[in-house]
Amino acid sequence: MSSFISFLNTLQPLSPALTQALLASTTPERLPAHHCLLQPGQVARRVYFLEAGLVRGYTLLHGREISSWFMQAGDFVISILSFFTQQPSEEYLELLEPSVVHSITYDQLQRLYHDFPEFNFIGRRVLEKYYVLSEQRAQTLRSRTAAERYELLLRDFPTVFQRVALHHIASHLGMAPETLSRLRNKPS
Amino acid sequence: MSSFISFLNTLQPLSPALTQALLASTTPERLPAHHCLLQPGQVARRVYFLEAGLVRGYTLLHGREISSWFMQAGDFVISILSFFTQQPSEEYLELLEPSVVHSITYDQLQRLYHDFPEFNFIGRRVLEKYYVLSEQRAQTLRSRTAAERYELLLRDFPTVFQRVALHHIASHLGMAPETLSRLRNKPS
DNA sequence: GAGCGAATATGACATTTGTCAAGAAAAGCC
DNA sequence: GGCTTTTCTTGACAAATGTCATATTCGCTC
Incomplete structure (x- = not known):
């Protein structure tokens, strides 16, 4: 079973139909270091699950790179602003190490939320986790x-x-x- | 109709039964300035909807107050860390102006999520909105x-x-x- | 393992920001 | 309205941090 399916299972048992739909919507990809998952101007179409590797989110401000966060194996990776608003991104998502990622598109995800109402529960739990992390990072900066x-x-x-x-x-x-x-x- | 019910309705139409359940779970409260919705050591049991007023979230670090955010009428107010983890808070939620708040407890909210699966959709949308805001604030700090x-x-x-x-x-x-x-x- | 380029370390100095102190202005309170 | 308390402003100085320049180390590639 795919690693991210088994991760989601720990949040709430997935029905066979939902498991099937998730597997059908995602395929693992092996990508080299320095690969760019997203660049400014692009709309973030995918949310990624990192099975292995390391990813950095950063923006350019006055010509300097400002790193927003770092995610490692077992994490979901996403440009929060661009993905949720479906507006062009201002940030880069860059692999810092060779990585294995699973991904699903915005449209596929909305379809899953629609077809499997209980999947909203999982989406909510995942959001809560990363929201907590984001607040913790902000606290550090102050x-x-x-x-x-x-x-x-x-x-x-x-x-x-x-x-x-x-x-x-x-x-x-x-x-x-x-x-x-x-x-x-x-x-x- | 209560102000926060009509706000939720803009995210997704609420069924009569869900509307009824929401109304039964919440009552508006009028509170004075300087009232404290939450203090360190307490577990955040409620999420608030601000119908009118102004709220500040802050923590103490080395004896200084560090303000994390400010919320105004139309916003949901919550201690992210304490509410979602149901662990004791390290932050204060303080009214900066006389305010009118609606609130619902953690347990009541979980029951709504359970009894009305479509309510998870709304919870997810609200979370997304505030997560985006949190990231924006963090970006400013950098x-x-x-x-x-x-x-x-x-x-x-x-x-x-x-x-x-x-x-x-x-x-x-x-x-x-x-x-x-x-x-x-x-x-x- | 030699050589190259990037990352890190270190020093000197300029700039920004914090701290402390005092006064001015504003806001709350009888 | 007058008083008190808090908040905001301003100045002088100290401390922290940024900038620039120059080593030094590390990690890759061949």
Whole structure:
């Protein structure tokens, strides 16, 4: 059984018909590092499930990359603004490692919500989880000093950031790469 | 008809039975300014709909108040982390103005989701809307300078912040109140 | 494993922002 | 309306962070 089907099953048992419909709507894809799932100007047509790999969401502001989040195996990956509004994106979704993704289009997803009302329950639960994460990230950003922000990141998300380049972490925390480098090498 | 019922109706027409169940689960309340809907340590048992007034969500960090968001008439108000996880809150929900709120408990809401599967559709849509807002707020926080953050806030949320005290806006934007005061009185 | 390019580290200095203090303005309260 | 309390403003200075320049290290490719 596909990995993301078994993940959804943990939220609520899927009927055989729904399982069948999900399998019919998705196919796994193996993609190389640096592959771009979405670019500014495009409308996000798909939501992805990451079976393996690492993905970064980022935007360009005044010519600088600002990393919004990082997702790893077992996560859903999506441009929140573009997918839910079906308006052109302002953000990039970029693979940081070779990855295996399953995906489903916006239209297919709406059809599933329509044909299987109980699937709305699952959609709601998944949304709740990522909404909570988004709020947690925002909270971190409101810490006063650069040191505090980095400390909170390590406390709340200790695993992901082992695999992410430091200059990406710095942009995620709203500081210069040099500042992060100094934080890490100074006495705590 | 109650204001929040008619709001939900715009997302998807409510069946008479669902309308009836919603009305039976909620009663409007008139509350004074400075009333606290939630405090740290308490589990968020209710989600509120603001018919009139203004609410602030904030946390204490190193003895300082950090404002996470502000909601006005027509908005749903909730402690995302505490309500969805049903764990003790770390945040305050405080009325900034005399307000009229409708509310429903976690248990009543789960019952509605169970008894009226189509209500999951509405719950999902509402979540999507606020998730988008949350991401937008987070994006603002990642702007480099204090001036940029304030500029984005005015661009994206021009109305709400007319009614919010400046020191609250400052804490929301992660800067000292003095910094915000200077931004506003200097040539742009 | 040698060589290349990107990522990280480090130093010097400029700029932004925070802190503290004091005064002005505004808002709430009898 | 006058009083009190809070909020906002402004100045001087200190601290934190950004910028630029230059190593140094790391990771890839051949």
